Amino acid sequence: MLEQLQRLKAHLDALNKRLEKVENENASLQQNQANSEAQFRGQISQKDDSIKQKQLQIDQLNQQLSxxxxxxxxxxxDATALAERYGRLEKSCTDLKNRFQEILTERNELRAVKEKMLGDQKKSQLQIEELQAERERLIQKNDHAKVKVEAIIQRLATLGTEQDQHAQEIQQLAHPTEQHEEI
Structure with missing residues (x-):
């Protein structure tokens, strides 16, 4: 019986260690999730700032264009200076076309960056959802382990009271004369 109690105690210790390990893993996963979320938020805000700066540049270039x-x-x-200014105007038009092409190129690059950021955001959201699902699974596992430990404790308590009753019955059977003398 003492061996059984010692075995049960060893099982309880093992279960407690497992429970502690699972709780530590859960805390670690939560910390990793919080770190990932903070990192992704930082990256998103940096990208948003970059987009705002590029938009300001586009606005400035639009003002320059106007x-x-x-x-x-x-x-x-100005008809009087048409011949003299025509060459400059042609040059200005070429510069404007180049600037406009640069603006279009930057706009296309910004669109590509935006699409990439949206893809990264979706991936990050999926990772967050996966981590939340994993967290829920670990919480359920933890709760299940707690229930098992409580059931084992209840069984141990029940076994203890049943063994006490059996010991009394054995004593009564071993010493029946003592009971008759008391009566």
Missing amino acids: QAQSQFKQLNT
Whole structure:
């Protein structure tokens, strides 16, 4: 009986160690999840800032473009200096085309970066969901282990009381004369 209790105690110790290990793993996973979320939020805010800066540059370039267009109109109205200014105007148009091409290129690059960021965001969201599902699974596993430990403790308590009753019955059978003398 003492051996059984010692075995049960060893099992309880092992279960407690397993429970502690699972809780530590759960805490580690939660910490990793929090770190990942913070890292992804930081990356997203950096990308958002980058997009805002690029948008400001686009706006500035659009303003420059509108200014160049107003200059273009002014050059058309100035008939007296048309011959002299025509070469400059052609050069300005070429520069504007180059700038516009650069803007288009930057816009396309920004679109590609945006699509990549959206893909990364979706991947991150999936990872977060997977980690949350894993966390839920570990919590359920932990709860299940707690229930098993409680059941074992209850069985041990029940075994202890049943063994006490059996010991009394054995004593009564071993010493029946003592009971008759008391009566």
